[in-house]
Amino acid sequence: AQSVTQLDSQVPVFEEAPVELRCNYSSSVSVYLFWYVQYPNQGLQLLLKYLSGSTLVKGINGFEAEFNKSQTSFHLRKPSVHISDTAEYFCAVRLTGGGNKLTFGTGTQLKVEL
Amino acid sequence: EAGVAQSPRYKIIEKRQSVAFWCNPISGHATLYWYQQILGQGPKLLIQFQNNGVVDDSQLPKDRFSAERLKGVDSTLKIQPAKLEDSAVYLCASSLARGSYEQYFGPGTRLTVT
Numbered sequence: 001a002q003s004v005t006q007l008d009s010q011v012p013v014f015e016e017a018p019v020e021l022r023c024n025y026s027s028s029v030s031v032y033l034f035w036y037v038q039y040p041n042q043g044l045q046l047l048l049k050y051l052s053g054s055t056l057v058k059g060i061n062g063f064e065a066e067f068n069k070s071q072t073s074f075h076l077r078k079p080s081v082h083i084s085d086t087a088e089y090f091c092a093v094r095l096t097g098g099g100n101k102l103t104f105g106t107g108t109q110l111k112v113e114l
Numbered sequence: 115e116a117g118v119a120q121s122p123r124y125k126i127i128e129k130r131q132s133v134a135f136w137c138n139p140i141s142g143h144a145t146l147y148w149y150q151q152i153l154g155q156g157p158k159l160l161i162q163f164q165n166n167g168v169v170d171d172s173q174l175p176k177d178r179f180s181a182e183r184l185k186g187v188d189s190t191l192k193i194q195p196a197k198l199e200d201s202a203v204y205l206c207a208s209s210l211a212r213g214s215y216e217q218y219f220g221p222g223t224r225l226t227v228t
Contacts, residue, residue, distance in 0.1 A: 101162065101170060
């Protein structure tokens with residue numbers, strides 16, 4: 001079975017600083033990878049996804065992520081954060097073959113401070 | 115385009131009572147999902163429908179949880195009787211088809227069982 005690990009439960013960062021949110025996954029077969037963002041009292045919104053091809057994926061709101069197969073990682077990055085980026089970020093995986101069940105990590109709370 | 119609608123947004127009940135949640139997916143979306151998100155954890159898939167048929171309910175506690183999607187459009191998730199550990203946010207999501215890569219999430223229903 002596949003699993004996702006987000007080691008950092010909280011990441012505080014100052015506005016305009018860069019940030020990296022870490023995600024590692026475990027799976028015996030190939031997977032698709034996703035990052036979702038959840039603002040307070042809202043549902044999840046897709047930030048970006050890796051399906052195949054270039055390992056550097058760009059998403060909405062200036063976020064990007066890099067798929068590293070050898071390290072089974074899919075870290076999320078933004079070169080300069082804004083107050084409005086304060087939210088919970090979830091990494092998720094889905095098997096490439098059959099079905100579209102998402103397995104989520106436990107989430108990372110990004111808190112952007114002035 | 116209207117998003118995924120859920121009601122109620124908040125519900126407080128006592129243990130052993132019953133509760134029902136309603137979800138209206140995006141128009142035309144054939145696949146509907148119910149997730150349970152316990153505080154501090156990522157969403158966990160409870161049940162997945164393809165039109166009005168169940169695709170995956172392997173993580174649904176069937177002794178107390180039930181769900182239906184009678185006309186292949188909106189769906190109801192019921193808990194009877196509720197336990198304290200059922201306190202969570204219940205998220206509904208939909209996607210255009212079973213193989214679609216993006217799931218669109220509703221705002222969720224926050225259930226508190228006292």
